[in-house]
Amino acid sequence: MEAFKLLTISEKAWIEHPIYERALNRFHEYSARQMREVVLDEQALAGAPVKTKSKDKKTPANPLADKIVERIGAARDSIKVALESKVPAKANALEDRIAIVEEENRGLKSQLEKITARFAALEARLNGQSEATIKNDAECDDIDLFASDEEDDEGEKIKAERIEAYNKKKKAKDDKKGVIIAKSNILLDVKPWDDETDHCEMEKAVRQIEKEGLLWGTSKLVPVGYGIKKLQICCVVEDDKVGTDFLEEEITAIEDFVQSVDIVAFNKI
16 A cells, blocks of 8 residues: 555656646755855855855745745655655465465366366266166066966966956955945926916926935025016935936926926035
8 A cells, every 4th residue: 555655656756747846846946045155154154255246136035946846855864765765565466376276276177176076976877777777678688578478377367356356355345344435415496487387386397306315305485576486395315326417407398397407516425
């Protein structure tokens, strides 16, 4: 930091050289006048005649010139120190950069060694896999693709026996636990043709639909508008035996009373 200040002062001194040159000339004139006055004072004290010109007058002191002279002296001293002194900051910075580069170089070397080791391990692993693949290919080559049909028949028999044994075991387990029957609760909307349709006969015709796994539940009449009411009826079905398609087909087949049927709700039990 100190060296940087000295360099800055020296650059500024050389840039302002004309100013300092003029100030230096004034300094020399001022010094000459001072010396002349000192000589005249010494001659006056010694009693010697003093030769003076009529035009010579004592020049008053100039404070600005004195300040400039001081600045010139300080600038000279600073320039001299800056030229004579060495600048260790740049050397230190260069040494620091060299140390950083060497450290990075060492890190790169260590990373390169790790990558080389991993590559060698991967190569060894791939070589091991290739050897295993060669062994498997050799074993596959030993398989007889044109084996006799008798061996295939024996394999089929063994497979069939295992499947049969598994089915028997599963059936015995189901018999112990009991078979779970999946059931669903369905709510249907049965819509008549008009307000003159006999709802009681319509409901009676719907309940006459019978099938194993079908059980009819409660029903009610729900107003639709303009005096027309729809039949809302509930039923419970076994999923494996009765489906929604069967119910829709059977109910819409009652053409004398039923215009259409909709499934309102379908819930598993």
